[in-house]
Amino acid sequence: MAVTTEPEVIHxxxxxxxxxxxxxxxxxxxxxxxxxxxxxxxxSGGGKSVLLRSIIGLIPKRQGRIEVLGMDLDQTTDQTAxxxxxxxxxxxxxxxxxxxxxxxxNVQFPMRENLDLSxxxxxxxxxxxxxxxxxxxxxxxxxxxxxxxxxxxxxALARSLALDPEIVFLDEPTxxxxxxxAGEFDRLIRTLQQTLGLTVFMVTxxxxxxxxxxxxxxxxADGRIVAAGxxxxxxxxxxxxxxxxxxxxxxxxxxxxxx
Amino acid sequence: xxxxxxxxRASGSGATRPEERLLALDVQxxxxxxxxxxxxxxxxGRELDQLTSAPLGGISSxxxxxxxxxGVERLDMLGAWLLERLFRxxxxxxxxxxxxxxxxxxxxxxxxxxxxxxxxxxxxxxTHRLLNAFEAFGRMGVGIKxxxxxxxxxxGMLGCAAARALRxxxxxxxxxxxxxxxxxxxxxVPIMLLITFLIGCIIAQQGIFHFRKFGAxxxxxxxxxxxxxxxxxxxIVSIMVAGRSxxxxxxxxxxxxxxxxxxxxxxxxxxxxxxxVLPRVIxxxxxxxxxxxxxxxxxxxxxxxxxxxxxxxxxAIFIARLKEAISITHFEVGMIKAPFMALAIGxxxxxxxxxxxxxAESLGLQTTTSVVKSIFVVIVLDGVFAMFFASxxx
Numbered sequence: 240m241a242v243t244t245e246p247e248v249i250h251x252x253x254x255x256x257x258x259x260x261x262x263x264x265x266x267x268x269x270x271x272x273x274x275x276x277x278x279x280x281x282x283s284g285g286g287k288s289v290l291l292r293s294i295i296g297l298i299p300k301r302q303g304r305i306e307v308l309g310m311d312l313d314q315t316t317d318q319t320a321x322x323x324x325x326x327x328x329x330x331x332x333x334x335x336x337x338x339x340x341x342x343x344x345n346v347q348f349p350m351r352e353n354l355d356l357s358x359x360x361x362x363x364x365x366x367x368x369x370x371x372x373x374x375x376x377x378x379x380x381x382x383x384x385x386x387x388x389x390x391x392x393x394x395a396l397a398r399s400l401a402l403d404p405e406i407v408f409l410d411e412p413t414x415x416x417x418x419x420x421a422g423e424f425d426r427l428i429r430t431l432q433q434t435l436g437l438t439v440f441m442v443t444x445x446x447x448x449x450x451x452x453x454x455x456x457x458x459x460a461d462g463r464i465v466a467a468g469x470x471x472x473x474x475x476x477x478x479x480x481x482x483x484x485x486x487x488x489x490x491x492x493x494x495x496x497x498x
Numbered sequence: 499x500x501x502x503x504x505x506x507r508a509s510g511s512g513a514t515r516p517e518e519r520l521l522a523l524d525v526q527x528x529x530x531x532x533x534x535x536x537x538x539x540x541x542x543g544r545e546l547d548q549l550t551s552a553p554l555g556g557i558s559s560x561x562x563x564x565x566x567x568x569g570v571e572r573l574d575m576l577g578a579w580l581l582e583r584l585f586r587x588x589x590x591x592x593x594x595x596x597x598x599x600x601x602x603x604x605x606x607x608x609x610x611x612x613x614x615x616x617x618x619x620x621x622x623x624x625t626h627r628l629l630n631a632f633e634a635f636g637r638m639g640v641g642i643k644x645x646x647x648x649x650x651x652x653x654g655m656l657g658c659a660a661a662r663a664l665r666x667x668x669x670x671x672x673x674x675x676x677x678x679x680x681x682x683x684x685x686x687v688p689i690m691l692l693i694t695f696l697i698g699c700i701i702a703q704q705g706i707f708h709f710r711k712f713g714a715x716x717x718x719x720x721x722x723x724x725x726x727x728x729x730x731x732x733x734i735v736s737i738m739v740a741g742r743s744x745x746x747x748x749x750x751x752x753x754x755x756x757x758x759x760x761x762x763x764x765x766x767x768x769x770x771x772x773x774x775v776l777p778r779v780i781x782x783x784x785x786x787x788x789x790x791x792x793x794x795x796x797x798x799x800x801x802x803x804x805x806x807x808x809x810x811x812x813x814a815i816f817i818a819r820l821k822e823a824i825s826i827t828h829f830e831v832g833m834i835k836a837p838f839m840a841l842a843i844g845x846x847x848x849x850x851x852x853x854x855x856x857x858a859e860s861l862g863l864q865t866t867t868s869v870v871k872s873i874f875v876v877i878v879l880d881g882v883f884a885m886f887f888a889s890x891x892x
Contacts, residue, residue, distance in 0.1 A: 338856060339859030353540075354541065354543045356540075356543040356544060356547065357544065357547050360580075363615050364576055366615050368575065370613070383857070384857055402540060403540060403575050430606075430610075433606055434609075434610050
């Protein structure tokens, strides 16, 4: 996919984020292009989720610039920041579904707050989104506590797609899923990305996901992006951590790409 | 016959181009052409919904319906679903529906919504209002029965746990008891003293103020002494403990239940009653009588202070009159009640905590229930004890 010529939707420069004396991200720079699936890899505790959370504004940064959809969220008013917030969707690691609402109400929540829609249309749309991510209309009446791990991920994905966002942030979407379910989830993300024209920013540990769905991979080590590019270029990268990750014992032969 | 009718969007909702037509309609003989244009996306949701679900006019059952999408600038899932709904509406009516000029980038989206929402929800059956009221009443009765059963079963489980602890004292969790004793006992002392002190002050002030009218203000000492030792001390402290520590017990156990910590304990071969409930209840059993005693003293102190400052009765006289007015029986009546109150509060708090289900809302609900039930049971128990002591002449 020739996506590298497309404009950037996420633009991070010289980002420094830390807690107390610890610096987690040290002058990190990263670009995400429109319409691509970017996989972010890094050691556990290496700051992947911190980077994601800094981009969406949940963690304050110390230095640097973050632009999402061409807007620097520090410079804008609350109003604009909120309107940018409507153009992205986030799948949190544990789903973060509202436990006191049913799955359907969870999906309806962003739509109900941001759009002016009739109750019947809300119902149909929420069901449509649930069916698109592979849940049934009956699942919509369940509460989050009644869902399995895979269903929780799907329901959370449906909620993140509620407002037809341009960017979807996925924090370890396939963690905790069996390889078959993870593969299905990857395919789902691929399909949605193609049909809905999404840009996907995916934090992952799953080598299969990286091989099958990611257009580009960025490797985070020592608080910065040490390599970014196609999976092939990752395999050739000489950075010790990247080499250990992609050519270690657990990295197998590449799986055929999904298109 | 040529009829041309345009479905204009509802008048301005702050959109950029007010004259833009989202959906236009053109009928030629049996051929209907719907021309969609502009933004078919979430922010225009209500207009689009109205446009596509309103009776479209023209002829009732056209043979061919063309939906022209060349003018669509932006289409999201909402727009796609509304187009699909339009498609289904005419297909059901026996027309042949075609999408014309569909931009390539939206093809996948339309295909995707083609399969969704195949079964529409069955409309909810309307139930009778009176019937609903009866049902709610019946459920309330069953609820009371269930609550009683839960209470009794908790009592039984606690008894078994206590018996186990007696048989194998080594397995008894003394550290845990001490920890909870610190939290529900020691840390509660200041607030309990303050509240009961103030209550003592208020009782004495009211007594002096009203008894003075018929020159009986000296009897304030009797009233404060008997009321505080028999009823108020233990009752106020129990209610405070139910609100302060009972709610904490419910919330703790409830969130442990939510996060499957209780299940984890079970799988490791521990009984949550032994590990979590028994130490908490025992801590409460030890703490509440002490707190009730301290509270009673604080209330008497407050009463004496007000009698001195407001009623002009010197502390020496107050103490002397107090000695005459009260006996050890009054004190016993109060203190005997305290452990029972503690048991009731601890059991209700823990059993409500263990009934929490997966959601945050359920945690809040059970915590509320725990406090309300505990206070109710404390007051009922107090009444039962009052009748009991009256009939045995204490």
